[in-house]
Amino acid sequence: MTLVNKILILGAGQSAVYAASEIRKHDTESIIKIFNEENYLPYERPPLSKDFLLNEKKEDDFLFFSKDFYEEKRIELINSKIMSVDFKNKFVFTNDNLKFSYDKLLIATGSINRQLKFDEVIDSNILYLRDIKDAKKIKEKISKVNKVAIIGGGFIGLEIASSLNQQNKSVNIIEISNQLMGRMIPPQIANLVQAEHEKNGNMLFLNNKIKNIKKINDNYKITLDNNVFIDAEIIIVGVGSLPATELFNNSDLKIENGILTNEYCETSIKDIYAAGDVSNFYHPLYKKNIRLESYQHAQNQGISAGKNIVGIQSEYRSIPWMWSNQFNFNLQVTGICDDYEDIIVRGKSIVDGIIYFFLKKEKIYGACGLGLIGKIGKDIKITSKLIEMNISIDKNILSNEEQNLKLLLKNK
Amino acid sequence: MSEDNWVEVAKADSIEMEDLIRFDHGDKTFCVYRIEDGYFATDGMCTHEDVHLEDGLVMDDEIECPMHQGIFNIKSGEALSPPACEDLKTYPVKVENDLVYINIS
Numbered sequence: 001m002t003l004v005n006k007i008l009i010l011g012a013g014q015s016a017v018y019a020a021s022e023i024r025k026h027d028t029e030s031i032i033k034i035f036n037e038e039n040y041l042p043y044e045r046p047p048l049s050k051d052f053l054l055n056e057k058k059e060d061d062f063l064f065f066s067k068d069f070y071e072e073k074r075i076e077l078i079n080s081k082i083m084s085v086d087f088k089n090k091f092v093f094t095n096d097n098l099k100f101s102y103d104k105l106l107i108a109t110g111s112i113n114r115q116l117k118f119d120e121v122i123d124s125n126i127l128y129l130r131d132i133k134d135a136k137k138i139k140e141k142i143s144k145v146n147k148v149a150i151i152g153g154g155f156i157g158l159e160i161a162s163s164l165n166q167q168n169k170s171v172n173i174i175e176i177s178n179q180l181m182g183r184m185i186p187p188q189i190a191n192l193v194q195a196e197h198e199k200n201g202n203m204l205f206l207n208n209k210i211k212n213i214k215k216i217n218d219n220y221k222i223t224l225d226n227n228v229f230i231d232a233e234i235i236i237v238g239v240g241s242l243p244a245t246e247l248f249n250n251s252d253l254k255i256e257n258g259i260l261t262n263e264y265c266e267t268s269i270k271d272i273y274a275a276g277d278v279s280n281f282y283h284p285l286y287k288k289n290i291r292l293e294s295y296q297h298a299q300n301q302g303i304s305a306g307k308n309i310v311g312i313q314s315e316y317r318s319i320p321w322m323w324s325n326q327f328n329f330n331l332q333v334t335g336i337c338d339d340y341e342d343i344i345v346r347g348k349s350i351v352d353g354i355i356y357f358f359l360k361k362e363k364i365y366g367a368c369g370l371g372l373i374g375k376i377g378k379d380i381k382i383t384s385k386l387i388e389m390n391i392s393i394d395k396n397i398l399s400n401e402e403q404n405l406k407l408l409l410k411n412k
Numbered sequence: 413m414s415e416d417n418w419v420e421v422a423k424a425d426s427i428e429m430e431d432l433i434r435f436d437h438g439d440k441t442f443c444v445y446r447i448e449d450g451y452f453a454t455d456g457m458c459t460h461e462d463v464h465l466e467d468g469l470v471m472d473d474e475i476e477c478p479m480h481q482g483i484f485n486i487k488s489g490e491a492l493s494p495p496a497c498e499d500l501k502t503y504p505v506k507v508e509n510d511l512v513y514i515n516i517s
Contacts, residue, residue, distance in 0.1 A: 018494060044495075065497070296481060299494055323479070330479065374467035377478025381469045406430075406469075 005030040005103040007309060008092060010082050011244075012036035014044070014295060015108035015276030015302030017064045022306025024073045030310075033076045033100065035092070040132055041067060041077070046295055048135040049159035050325055053142075054166060059132055087251055087269050104271045104309050107248075107259060108302065111241035111277035111293055116151065122213045122220070126235045129156055141234050146170055149222055149232035151210065153180040155324045156238035158193065161202050162326035171202045172230050174222070178207045183240070184322065186337045188345075188356045189368045196327055196350075205230070241293055243278045256280060258291045263315045265305035275305040284317050285388070286336065294322035319384045330373045332380040335366030335387045344398045346379070347371070352401075355379055362392040379405050417517035424451070424510045432475065434466035437516060442503065444512060445486050447473050451505045452486045453514040459484075459491065459498035 007023060009016045012034050020032050036042060044062040051057035070077055080094035085105070092100050113128045127138055138160070142148070148164055150157045153175030161171045180190045194204060209225040213235070222230040243258035254260045254268035258280035265273045265281070274281075276298040280291040300318045307314035323332045329350060340358035347354040353371025357364050367383040369376035382405040386393065389409075397403045421435045427446040434456060435442045441456035443465050454475070456464050463479040470476075474492065476483045482496025489500035504515040 064495075295495075303494075321481070374464060374478050377481075378467055378469045378476075381476060381478070381481065409471075 006101060007032050007104045007106070008100060008102040009034045009106045009108055010085075010092070010247075011108035011110055011276070011278075012038065012042040012077065013108060013110045013276060014064070014298035015110075015305065016106070017042045018299050018302035019106050019108065019275060019306035019309070020075045021065075021073065022303045023310055024075060026307070026310045026312060031076075032074065033078055035082055035094070036077050036079055037081045038131060038133075039079065041065075041070075043132065044295070045131075048132065049129060049156055050163055052132075052135050053139060053160065053163040055139075082247060085247060085251065087253065087272065090271075102271075104273070106265075106305055106309060107267070107272065107274040107278055108276045108298075108305075109244040109247070109278050110298075112244045112246075113237075114240045114242055116237055116239060118210075118213050121215050122235075125215065125220075126151075126237050128237055129160065138234075138236060142167070142169065145233035147219075147231055147233045148172070149174065149220065149230055149235045151235065151237045152239040153177075153204065153206070154183065154238055154240060155181060155322075157236070158197065158326055159324060160236055160238065161197060162200075165197075165200050165202050166327070172205065172232065173197070173202060174205045174208055174210065174224065174230070176207075176209055180204075180206070181324075184333055184337075185331070186356055186358070186368050188343075189331065189333075189354075189370050192350055192354065192370050193326065193329075193331060196329060200327060241277065243280070243291065245278060256289075260289065263317065264308045264313060265301060265316060266308065273305045273309055275301040281316065284315060285319070285390070290320070292320050292322075294320070296321050317388075319387050321380070321384055325373065328372060329370055330376065331368070331370045332376055333366070333368040334380050334384040335364065337366035337368050340365055342395075344395050346399055347401055351375075353379070355383075357383065357398055359393065359395070362395075363387075363390060364393055364398075382406060382409060385409060417515050418506070418513045419516055421453075421512045421514055424507050424512050427451070427512070430470050430472075432466065432468075432470055434464065435514070440516065442514060442516075443468075443475065444505065444514060445470060445475070447486060449473065449487065451507055451512050453503040453505045454484070454486065454489055454500040458482055458496065459500055460496045465500075 041063050047062045084093045147170045150173045179187050211223040211225050214221045220232045245255050259274040261274050261279045261281045263282050277293045280289045304314045304316040321334045337358045342359040344357040353375035355369035358366045432443045432445040443456050445452045458477040460482045467478040468475045473486045483493035484500045489502040
């Protein structure tokens with residue numbers, strides 16, 4: 001007799017969809033349901049701050065899969081919001097008063113935007129970007145204005161700034177710390193990105209806190225702590241994300257900057273798995289828990305969770321990797337760039353690509369590069385492999401652009 | 413496959429082993445590969461997003477997109493790793509008198 005499991009997936013982002021697809025590859029019988037709060041087929045989020053804002057892509061252009069895929073794979077998309085989970089009796093409850101039982105549950109609820117608090121009027125007018133609805137709102141507002149203030153110099157803020165600059169908007173970026181993208185990106189590359197924004201006319205205010213924001217008619221006057229004023233017609237905030245764990249605050253699920261999972265995507269409760277932005281997972285290579293917010297991570301950990309759910313033990317040990325496109329440049333980072341003894345640079349211009357490697361005891365721990373689109377991806381990928389192989393590196397090959405980095409893979 | 417559609421690409425030894433070159437013809441763009449098993453050709457653009465594969469990583473008989481790390485089999489065009497899910501179109505290749513040709517029909 002074939003065992004038919006009921007597998008429920010909370011959330012409909014990258015992890016959720018790739019987990020469902022992976023489960024079906026190995027298990028043709030089980031019931032798979034994805035709970036999708038949004039009124040769209042599951043879609044990729046990266047284009048929202050780039051191609052979608054630039055009107056180069058429409059919403060149908062960045063779906064993970066077509067409607068037919070879900071029908072063919074018998075993956076049911078349920079357009080409901082989860083209100084609570086009863087881990088003891090294995091039920092989830094939705095906003096439309098439905099109750100679903102499960103055998104295995106994957107939590108892939110992603111993350112939520114960190115919010116800023118000013119006053120009621122300002123809070124109800126500032127814009128955030130998380131989903132298609134937000135992106136559409138920004139597009140609609142932006143079509144009628146010229147002056148934009150962006151609070152937060154992280155990936156999202158800078159990608160929006162780049163997209164709006166390319167639509168000839170006047171963009172001011174306010175960042176509380178002394179460098180852009182400080183959480184993930186080393187200062188060497190952040191400075192190059194900053195120079196590109198400035199060269200294209202964006203104004204950057206680093207090391208600045210906001211003292212207050214006043215709404216005057218349809219405009220905003222932002223006062224910084226050094227008493228500099230910035231005028232804006234709209235304000236967009238991108239100040240980071242928090243794991244979407246609110247549903248489980250009063251449960252037995254262990255949460256600590258996200259849902260704690262082991263290297264097999266298993267949470268502290270049996271038959272409950274977590275993947276993607278929401279999970280704070282144990283990384284066997286770095287020997288510590290880390291939480292990542294990236295496309296590749298969400299996809300690959302979703303796939304790994306899918307395998308583990310169907311009983312194929314799959315240790316998740318992907319090397320962290322993420323990218324950003326701003327103007328016509330592509331930035332990529334792999335591994336961890338804040339724990340090193342030595343820095344090696346490869347390349348001289350961002351036109352051909354520059355990569356900084358961060359090493360400890362002759363081994364690469366992380367690398368970050370910037371170049372015209374396509375110029376650094378290959379070397380960053382080779383670097384990811386080298387990090388994973390955990391081998392000592394000939395630094396002369398790393399720093400010499402004439403030498404193919406693939407040589408290092410062969411010399412293992 | 414029409415005999416008229418063979419187009420000269422490059423000298424055979426101008427493509428390094430386990431590498432590729434970009435080849436543009438008319439309004440189309442291709443990648444022509446040299447691997448252990450010989451010479452092969454595919455469409456130039458990744459099927460996931462419009463990124464050229466010329467800067468991608470060739471390892472054995474696979475090409476990996478430099479943007480989002482989708483992987484394709486060079487010989488069959490098969491999409492092997494997400495986010496790529498649509499196969500790459502492949503083209504016949506021949507080597508004559510040390511010149512590489514592809515059939516673009």
